[in-house]
Amino acid sequence: MQPSFRQSYGRTRRRRSHHALKPVNPTVCPISGTSKMHHRACKESGYVRPGLRISVPKLGIGVDRGE
Numbered sequence: 001m002q003p004s005f006r007q008s009y010g011r012t013r014r015r016r017s018h019h020a021l022k023p024v025n026p027t028v029c030p031i032s033g034t035s036k037m038h039h040r041a042c043k044e045s046g047y048v049r050p051g052l053r054i055s056v057p058k059l060g061i062g063v064d065r066g067e
Helices: 009-016
Strands: 047-049
Touching: none
Parallel strands: none
Antiparallel strands: none
């Protein structure tokens, strides 16, 4: 079933004005000093938030590199 009236170009563009991607804003991990995304574990130290550190040896998250 087709719409009764065609959506105007301006109305379509105004609706799509909110579809733009927002830039990512990484923060600095307080333990390792590397950049990390909000609510994500740091790849170096496994830090997520105060009181929570994650260790996933299979992915190399939060384990000593042994270099």
